Amino acid sequence: MEKRWEEMTADEKQEAQFQKLLRPKDHEGNDLKFQSPEAEANYKANITRIKDAIQLKKTPDRVPVTLLPSMFPFINAGMTVQEAMYDYDRCALAFKKFILEFKPDMHIGAAAPGPGKFYEILDYKLYSWPGHGVAPEHSYQCNEGEYMKAEEYDLLMTDPSFYFRNFYLPRVFGALQGFQMLPPLTGILEMYGVAFNFIPYALPPVQATYKALFEAGAEALKWAMVMGGSNGELATLGFPNILGGFTKAPFDTIGDTLRGTKGIIMDMYRQPDKLLQALEAIMPIMIGMGLGAAQQTGNPLIFIPLHKGADSFLSDEQFKKFYWPTLKQVMLGLIEGGCIPFLALEGHWGSRLNVIQDIPKGKTVWMVDQTDMAKAKETLGKNACLIGNVPSSMLNLGTPDEVKACCKKLIDTAGKGGGFIMGNGAFFDEAKPENVKTMVDFAKDYGVYK
Amino acid sequence: MAKDLVNTLADLKEKEALGMVQDRLSAGEDPLRILDDARRGVEIVGKRFSDEEYFIPDLVYSGEILKQITDMVKPKLTKAAEVKRLGKVVVGTVAGDIHDIGKDIVVFMLDVTGFEVFDLGIDVPVQKFVDKIKETGSGVVGLSGFLTLAFQSMKDTVGAIEKAGLRNQVKIMIGGGQMDEQVRSFAGADAYGKDAMDAVKLAKGWIRG
Incomplete structure (x- = not known):
């Protein structure tokens, strides 16, 4: 008899996740119908190859190849980023063209542009996007700020969801001002007095906020249907999307969009204990975010972009004290739940390799941007699969011969014995198509393990 | 005394540095000299950053301390600082x-x-x-x-x-x-x-x- 999910070890859960990926279903829960026997064979070979690269138990048949673009597929299709954000069908079509043209072993879906109209409905202020502070042909960009104030740590820790709803969300979404008037849900306890909790829902600003939420929800669903359809179709053609969702390192959660870079820096000096407590408090929430997403999508890879732990962003001491402990716990929590943390070392991380290599073997994947890949292989690479690290500058400005030389070096060093996936180092918008093509084709040819 | 502010700021001791500035202002010292010490303190911070002893947070924090010192000193300035600029x-x-x-x-x-x-x-x-x-x-x-x-x-x-x-x-x-x-x-x-x-x-x- 098969073991129940709750009874499985982390190893067994991960294996079960891969087995599920090897037997893909359509949206009605039936076995996925591939468009050809060749597509089915490719799909399964791709999953197996990636599985072997991640688990570090067996050398794959060849170096797997992935492409992790930002806006490249849409720019390459002759669209502006604005068009990709507002015309969901054309966005999905451009992405399909991109996959069929370059044929990576795995992809992460067409969701990068996101639904432009949805952001408009909610009057999103955290980002500028095409037509809203950024030119039509450019990608959206974050507006840094102190969206959480220095004195709000206790408020955040006491009831994070209440804090997010009543303080943070109204600051980053213009249309959600009504949330400020709502009482905590935890006041709803017994018959006497229960009605008081519901009075604010009669107030016009609250009703306007809910109206915006209904509209935004409908728009998000409309977009998600197109994205889901795109993933399904690409799967039938042999190209799996194995991205299951995303979460963040607690330090980045607070540093990126709550306190901001400067805010969290000040907190490390002025109120280090509060910051440490808050990191601990949101750590389980970050685990839950990843596990929940994996359950929804059925895919095990949980993306964790790493920002503020890069070389020179923190001292070694600060990294070990503020950044690493809760990130490690988030990873362990995800692994325990059968997920595969998929981390991106954005920028340079050479000085952190000795610390971050201390993780369970065969349970994580790391996208390496500008860190020296040979050094990463000797340290982190002993315990984890590495992806990368063809530079954005080379894909954009280099020649196919330069790309070949770069890929050869990567396969010879990082690819040795498996545990390596060829790919770009950072999410990219602009690139020469012939360079991207060369990266994929060369890895498929030269990367065969003998 | 003058040397102290330079090093205190370079060591990123915010409260002590601000206290020193307050004391020196109360004692009627030339505000330009105080500012110059503060600036020299931050220069040491920059040097320590180059030497990889300090990191970005230290640069940002020193900037924040310097900003507070400038705000404290400014009202006392009788003439604009004549800083000799490198370029x-x-x-x-x-x-x-x-x-x-x-x-x-x-x-x-x-x-x-x-x-x-x-x-x-x-x-x-x-x-x-x-x-x-x-x-x-x-x-x-x-x-x-x-x-x-x-x-x-x-x-x-x-x-x-x-x-x-x-x-x-x-x-x-x-x-x-x-x-x-x-x-x-x-x-x-x-x-x-x-x-x-x-x-x-x-x-x-x-x-x-």
């Missing part, structure tokens, strides 16, 4: 890119090192760089960018400077996010700097040379 530098995040954290740190370090910095902000149109160079006669230009779209903007900016006949008058450095030597060569800039202290070193070298 003029125009800095900005290139067109299309709205990232400012890296650029702000570069501006701050150039400023405390003694340069007169003209910060054009973010998403700066090429013409604005050209106009500012003309207006100020700056000898150094710093182009900041985070995204790949900045590659082309940097090239366009350098091109516009050249077209305006100013290319021989300025040295151009680039830095930020996905920048590297290959981008420098593509953009036609003179140097790539990996961090704020590189920018200071480059500017010093060019302005002396």
Whole structure:
């Protein structure tokens, strides 16, 4: 008899996740119908190859190849980023063209542009996007700020969801001002007095906020249907999307969009204990975010972009004290739940390799941007699969011969014995198509393990 | 006493440093001397950053302490500080890119090192760089960018400077996010700097040379 999910070890859960990926279903829960026997064979070979690269138990048949673009597929299709954000069908079509043209072993879906109209409905202020502070042909960009104030740590820790709803969300979404008037849900306890909790829902600003939420929800669903359809179709053609969702390192959660870079820096000096407590408090929430997403999508890879732990962003001491402990716990929590943390070392991380290599073997994947890949292989690479690290500058400005030389070096060093996936180092918008093509084709040819 | 503020700030002891400034102001000391000590303290911070003893948070924190000291001292200033400037530098995040954290740190370090910095902000149109160079006669230009779209903007900016006949008058450095030597060569800039202290070193070298 098969073991129940709750009874499985982390190893067994991960294996079960891969087995599920090897037997893909359509949206009605039936076995996925591939468009050809060749597509089915490719799909399964791709999953197996990636599985072997991640688990570090067996050398794959060849170096797997992935492409992790930002806006490249849409720019390459002759669209502006604005068009990709507002015309969901054309966005999905451009992405399909991109996959069929370059044929990576795995992809992460067409969701990068996101639904432009949805952001408009909610009057999103955290980002500028095409037509809203950024030119039509450019990608959206974050507006840094102190969206959480220095004195709000206790408020955040006491009831994070209440804090997010009543303080943070109204600051980053213009249309959600009504949330400020709502009482905590935890006041709803017994018959006497229960009605008081519901009075604010009669107030016009609250009703306007809910109206915006209904509209935004409908728009998000409309977009998600197109994205889901795109993933399904690409799967039938042999190209799996194995991205299951995303979460963040607690330090980045607070540093990126709550306190901001400067805010969290000040907190490390002025109120280090509060910051440490808050990191601990949101750590389980970050685990839950990843596990929940994996359950929804059925895919095990949980993306964790790493920002503020890069070389020179923190001292070694600060990294070990503020950044690493809760990130490690988030990873362990995800692994325990059968997920595969998929981390991106954005920028340079050479000085952190000795610390971050201390993780369970065969349970994580790391996208390496500008860190020296040979050094990463000797340290982190002993315990984890590495992806990368063809530079954005080379894909954009280099020649196919330069790309070949770069890929050869990567396969010879990082690819040795498996545990390596060829790919770009950072999410990219602009690139020469012939360079991207060369990266994929060369890895498929030269990367065969003998 | 004067030396203490320099080192206290360099050691990032915020409360003690502010206390010292308060004491010295109460004692009627020349506010310009206090400011000069504070600036020298931050210069040591920059040096420790170059030596990899300090990191970005230390730079940012020292900037915050310096800002508070400046705010305390300002009302007592009877005449504008006559700071001897090393030279003029125009800095900005290139067109299309709205990232400012890296650029702000570069501006701050150039400023405390003694340069007169003209910060054009973010998403700066090429013409604005050209106009500012003309207006100020700056000898150094710093182009900041985070995204790949900045590659082309940097090239366009350098091109516009050249077209305006100013290319021989300025040295151009680039830095930020996905920048590297290959981008420098593509953009036609003179140097790539990996961090704020590189920018200071480059500017010093060019302005002396």
